[in-house]
Amino acid sequence: xxxxxxxxxxxxxxxxxxxxxxxxxxxxxxxxxxxxxxxxxxxxxxxxxxxxxxxxxxxxxxxxxxxxxxxxxxxxxxxxxxxxxxxxxxxxxxxxxxxxxxxxxxxxxxxxxxxxxxxxxxxxxxxxxxxxxxxxxxxxxxxxxxxxxxxxxxxxxxxxxxxxxxxxxxxxxxxxxxxxxxxxxxxxxxxxxxxxxxxxxxxxxxxxxxxxxxxxxxxxxxxxxxxxxxxxxxxxxxxxxxxxxxxxxxxxxxxxxxxxxxxxxxxxxxxxxxxxxxxxxxxxxxxxxxxxxxxxxxxxxxxxxxxxxxxxxxxxxxxxxxxxxxxxxxxxxxxxxxxxxxxxxxxxxxxxxxxxxxxxxxxxxxxxxxxxxxxxxxxxxxxxxxxxxxxxxxxxxxxxxxxxxxxxxxxxxxxxxxxxxxxxxxxxxxxxxxx
Amino acid sequence: xxxxxxxxxxxxxxxxxxxxxxxxxxxxxxxxxxxxxxxxxxxxxxxxxxxxxxxxxxxxxxxxxxxxxxxxxxxxxxxxxxxxxxxxxxxxxxxxxxxxxxxxxxxxxxxxxxxxxxxxxxxxxxxxxxxxxxxxxxxxxxxxxxxxxxxxxxxxxxxxxxxxxxxxxxxxxxxxxxxxxxxxxxxxxxxxxxxxxxxxxxxxxxxxxxxxxxxxxxxxxxxxxxxxxxxxxxxxxxxx
Numbered sequence: 001x002x003x004x005x006x007x008x009x010x011x012x013x014x015x016x017x018x019x020x021x022x023x024x025x026x027x028x029x030x031x032x033x034x035x036x037x038x039x040x041x042x043x044x045x046x047x048x049x050x051x052x053x054x055x056x057x058x059x060x061x062x063x064x065x066x067x068x069x070x071x072x073x074x075x076x077x078x079x080x081x082x083x084x085x086x087x088x089x090x091x092x093x094x095x096x097x098x099x100x101x102x103x104x105x106x107x108x109x110x111x112x113x114x115x116x117x118x119x120x121x122x123x124x125x126x127x128x129x130x131x132x133x134x135x136x137x138x139x140x141x142x143x144x145x146x147x148x149x150x151x152x153x154x155x156x157x158x159x160x161x162x163x164x165x166x167x168x169x170x171x172x173x174x175x176x177x178x179x180x181x182x183x184x185x186x187x188x189x190x191x192x193x194x195x196x197x198x199x200x201x202x203x204x205x206x207x208x209x210x211x212x213x214x215x216x217x218x219x220x221x222x223x224x225x226x227x228x229x230x231x232x233x234x235x236x237x238x239x240x241x242x243x244x245x246x247x248x249x250x251x252x253x254x255x256x257x258x259x260x261x262x263x264x265x266x267x268x269x270x271x272x273x274x275x276x277x278x279x280x281x282x283x284x285x286x287x288x289x290x291x292x293x294x295x296x297x298x299x300x301x302x303x304x305x306x307x308x309x310x311x312x313x314x315x316x317x318x319x320x321x322x323x324x325x326x327x328x329x330x331x332x333x334x335x336x337x338x339x340x341x342x343x344x345x346x347x348x349x350x351x352x353x354x355x356x357x358x359x360x361x362x363x364x365x366x367x368x369x370x371x372x373x374x375x376x377x378x379x380x381x382x383x384x385x386x387x388x389x390x391x392x393x394x395x396x397x398x399x400x401x402x403x404x405x406x407x408x409x410x411x412x413x414x415x416x417x418x419x420x421x422x423x424x425x426x427x428x429x430x431x432x433x434x435x
Numbered sequence: 436x437x438x439x440x441x442x443x444x445x446x447x448x449x450x451x452x453x454x455x456x457x458x459x460x461x462x463x464x465x466x467x468x469x470x471x472x473x474x475x476x477x478x479x480x481x482x483x484x485x486x487x488x489x490x491x492x493x494x495x496x497x498x499x500x501x502x503x504x505x506x507x508x509x510x511x512x513x514x515x516x517x518x519x520x521x522x523x524x525x526x527x528x529x530x531x532x533x534x535x536x537x538x539x540x541x542x543x544x545x546x547x548x549x550x551x552x553x554x555x556x557x558x559x560x561x562x563x564x565x566x567x568x569x570x571x572x573x574x575x576x577x578x579x580x581x582x583x584x585x586x587x588x589x590x591x592x593x594x595x596x597x598x599x600x601x602x603x604x605x606x607x608x609x610x611x612x613x614x615x616x617x618x619x620x621x622x623x624x625x626x627x628x629x630x631x632x633x634x635x636x637x638x639x640x641x642x643x644x645x646x647x648x649x650x651x652x653x654x655x656x657x658x659x660x661x662x663x664x665x666x667x668x669x670x671x672x673x674x675x
Binding site for chain 2: 338344
């Protein structure tokens with residue numbers, strides 16, 4: 001019977017093309033609007049590395065001033081000092097660990113046709129690649145010895161490799177960054193985490209870096225971080241004074257492969273801070289944190305309150321569209337009352353007619369959903385062109401496509417319930433004479 | 436085939452009560468062709484609607500083909516209607532955007548027949564009313580008489596035991612009316628019981644028995660007529 005109902009539904013839609021178009025477009029508009037905001041919202045907050053997000057932890061140590069917390073009510077800083085990052089790296093207590101900071105260096109291409117340009121990079125340790133798993137196209141990450149030796153080595157993004165070497169295997173070649181030649185040891189394949197969770201200090205949705213160099217090399221070369229730098233008291237003058245200060249500017253991530261390892265590491269951090277307290281640092285009560293990726297994204301407010309309100313408003317708009325559809329469906333089904341009466345006279349039960357009209361509402365929902373998807377794609381295109389920083393999250397994936405269709409059908413069926421029920425209350429006898 | 440004993444139907448509003456049928460008794464035997472006549476508002480259509488299980492009654496007893504209708508729920512009534520009763524309406528009541536094949540198909544769909552069985556029945560009944568060649572036509576492409584023939588085919592497709600006709604020729608000119616009437620007579624000769632509501636004394640005279648209704652009561656009941664011998668099918672003569 002479902003196929004029969006489907007045929008009848010399509011027939012019915014063709015019967016009143018204008019009314020049908022109004023209903024379908026009403027649902028499509030509601031779906032397009034709500035799905036656009038929902039997609040952005042969903043991708044903003046979705047797990048960027050689901051297979052290991054519970055194993056990756058940001059390290060937070062509360063080295064802030066005794067007078068006030070880093071952020072109310074009692075949040076520790078979201079970055080570490082060089083002193084602490086260096087100490088944690090030296091201790092090497094996690095399964096994998098990497099201190100890191102953002103750099104923006106001028107890049108001088110060998111090719112004279114390509115003008116020098118400034119390029120976004122990251123100074124980090126070799127474990128960065130094992131922890132965050134960017135895919136390699138050529139070569140591999142540098143090794144521990146190269147970290148130790150402050151080697152002049154680099155890993156390029158596929159985009160930069162394309163720009164400088166036409167996408168060919170450039171491992172072994174040199175690239176000149178900030179007037180120093182680095183040997184390319186690896187080239188990444190395309191990699192763009194939806195949320196740049198490992199460094200949320202400057203834009204959660206920025207592009208991934210174009211090159212990676214050893215942290216130790218960058219420190220030796222006294223490379224200033226291009227990210228946030230926060231101090232609660234002035235640092236002593238000079239580079240060494242800055243490194244010895246309580247200014248926080250380094251992101252620190254560890255991989256801990258089990259809850260037991262997590263406990264061990266937290267205990268290690270607490271011991272470390274207690275030792276530092278003896279040296280006159282860490283004036284605040286013990287307040288170390290090890291949030292995993294999703295906890296980190298939530299705590300850092302990646303999904304803003306504005307985005308939540310926007311989703312709420314767009315769903316309110318969907319409800320307005322549904323109310324409109326309820327009215328139109330009611331008018332449509334009431335116009336069919338003589339046919340409904342006739343079908344009752346010919347033996348249709350109320351249940352059969354109820355199903356028939358729900359399927360008809362469902363057909364409107366699927367049509368509205370498909371057009372709504374097109375509107376969603378247009379909406380996301382508009383979002384991308386208006387907000388460049390949302391470039392990486394304003395994309396429709398299969399889950400959201402299916403969600404849009406399901407939402408649309410559910411919305412249309414919901415809108416169809418009352419008109420359908422109303423239509424099934426028609427007394428056949430009163431309709432048959434009036435036709 | 437159809438038996439009503441002291442049936443009543445009362446329409447109530449908060450101001451008045453209208454007795455559409457009162458103490459209404461009738462017994463229509465299998466194979467009969469009964470014409471129900473009476474002035475407008477006498478209760479003919481109410482009787483037909485109750486007979487067709489399209490309306491509930493307020494009191495009394497009612498059997499169709501030996502089945503007591505009292506206490507049946509809406510689904511049970513729908514199924515009984517689908518299996519045992521065919522309707523022919525004055526206004527034909529065809530669905531305009533379905534072709535003839537699909538119009539005749541409607542009751543068969545609700546009956547749950549498979550596609551092959553439905554096709555066989557549709558082709559057979561449309562042939563029977565002389566419209567087999569126009570299966571893919573739409574109602575608007577047919578004359579009134581042809582549309583009524585399609586409605587008759589639709590009523591017959593499910594092989595009902597009882598055919599209820601409400602002014603079946605009321606919207607037709609005399610030539611077409613005669614054609615439809617001849618078709619109904621032929622259907623009756625083949626064994627189907629027919630109850631026809633009509634204003635037309637000439638048509639009523641062609642029925643085997645006339646029931647006259649005034650003010651919701653049967654006033655003139657031509658009882659116990661000799662029934663026709665079915666032309667084919669069941670074979671046995673049916674007597675009152």
